[in-house]
Amino acid sequence: MGSKNISISDEAYLRLSELKLKKESFTELIYRLTNKTNVLDLKGIISENEGNSLEKNIRDSRKLSKERIDRITKELNR
Numbered sequence: 001m002g003s004k005n006i007s008i009s010d011e012a013y014l015r016l017s018e019l020k021l022k023k024e025s026f027t028e029l030i031y032r033l034t035n036k037t038n039v040l041d042l043k044g045i046i047s048e049n050e051g052n053s054l055e056k057n058i059r060d061s062r063k064l065s066k067e068r069i070d071r072i073t074k075e076l077n078r
Contacts, residue, residue, distance in 0.1 A: 008016075020029045046054070 016026065016029060019033070020026065024032075
């Protein structure tokens, strides 16, 4: 694998340095930051039953959040 030199500002370098993990090279950091996963790559990662359970949990959680928001809003409007 070859290498290239790039020029970046000191500010950009500091920002990258703050994101870099211990023992991670800048090349590895750039790979990590630019890794793009297509949602279709996740197909089949969980079973249909697990997916249905996850969907139900999300719906239930959203319902509880809405109820909490409604309750707090009602309290604040008294």
